[in-house]
Amino acid sequence: MASNHQTSTLTKNRIMLFMLVIGFFCFGHNVQAAATTETKTVLFLNSYHAGYKWSDDIYDGIKSALNTGDQPINLQVEYMDTQRSTDSQYLESLFETYQYKFKNRRYDLIIAADDTALAFLLDYGETLFPGTPVVFCGVNYFDPEMLNQHALFTGVIEGFDIGATLDVARSLHPDTETIYYLVDDTKTGQAIMLEFSELIPRYSDQFNFVRLDGASLDEIINPPPYRPIWSKTRCLWCPLR
Template sequence: MNMRSRPGLLALAVVLWVLAPTGRPGGNLALAGPPLRVFVAQSYDADYIWCEHINQGLLEALAPLSPVVEFAYLDAKRQPDPESLARQTGHMVERIRQFAPDVVIAVDDPAQHYLVVPYLKDKPGPQVVFCGVNAPLANYGYPAANVSGIRERWHYRDAFALGKRILPAAKTVALIVEDSESGRYVVADLAEELAQNGPFALEVRHVDVVRTESEWRDKIKRYQDEVDILALGLYQSIRRDDGQGVVAPEALMAWTRENNRKPLLGFAGVAIRDGHLFGVLESGQEQGYLAGTMAAAIAAKGIAAGTLPVGLNDQGVVMLNLAAAARLGIDIPFEIIEAAGIVLP
């Protein structure tokens, strides 16, 4: 797998600001006194590739400080019911109390809703840095005196333009996404992007927020004859038809690959694993790195999180799957392959 990446402009700006004179010789980020204590509150689970990539970015950004880092997971994809999330939050709050972090990094929307807003926001400490947030910040009362961070956006416009380049005859696309808090927010982002910046390279013929496995299957089958490209958003919280939890995303996508003959477009890292033809992927590593640089700034300058401006990810990674292209009989131009950040053989 060929991968290329670059630091976001916000990350560079924050790093330069952190390295500005601080009274510490040479701008060295190593802190005097006890090591920085960072508690990472993930909304999902440790095996979810998005969480893995965010953790990698966080640890990379924080490495110069040699911090003590503790991770905790709400498991909101696999156990999305409010009772489970409230119970997991209670455990997390107790762990934070015992760990006594300097900074809490809260990842994705469930962590804001269940943890930060009721327990951490507008408190003297710890400082809070969020990342992976899709909701309008006003929903959480952000930014606050002790809270700032990184918003998340999907690269719809770039992805649809890439689809048009790969398939010049393509005209239409359908987006299917799970019925979850995050799913509804990314759909709202699509509508906002369209309203603010005009038509995409592809006409978005359908946008569906689906709850159950049977709904998912129905949409996949229906759109085989209605659109040129299928864009698959989040699908980790699709409910089983018998009501017994969620469908394993690996099983859902195995069925999808067997029953789909349309090019699949993705926006997140799971597209790498799940056989999508192409995507312009948001980078979990970038989200984590940006949040980590903000935590480093808080530690290096001894400031409140709310004094730092809210940021937005800007790095979209082009992903191509050559095996999927061969299976569909699609010849991807070499110049697109050459410029891609991730090429799966």
């Protein structure tokens, strides 16, 4: 398994490459445009909050990529904080707040990180940012039909193979009996949970599956005496970033 540093580096490198390509198509239409000194303004719409490592790494990668060219870029970030607030009423309130906050702002490009930011822009983007291209990344739950009425949207989706992960777990730890799994309540977490639930019947003769509802990461790593998760050989599968 890669270390956190290795994973972070891979994430940043992938985001940098992705953003360089996007930057070419969005800002490099011709030589004259590339040579202009006019500052382009980019909004990074972050589904989560400052300090959340996954999206912080994406933000760092985007900054590094956009700063490599000659085009002046004004990169702004907006945190939606939807890992801590996820209900529809909150999103509607966020829309109303953004209507006031962004009413006099214009962006050349919006970058949406993760499922919630993309879904929000699909619902409200044309009202908030009419005619503005959107690039999304880190998206799990995706259907091409989502973009049917959104010609200015493009991006990359995350590919993951839960079945292959379980196969590797069995191969590396053949005495594993139980898979403990944990998901969060974000749109991304629920998309992963849906796929995982569909796979459980296929592996029910190999593993017992136990969902850890309401457990914190600290409780999983250092379980209390009444919850001896690691008393026998176990494998924790955790679809969290």
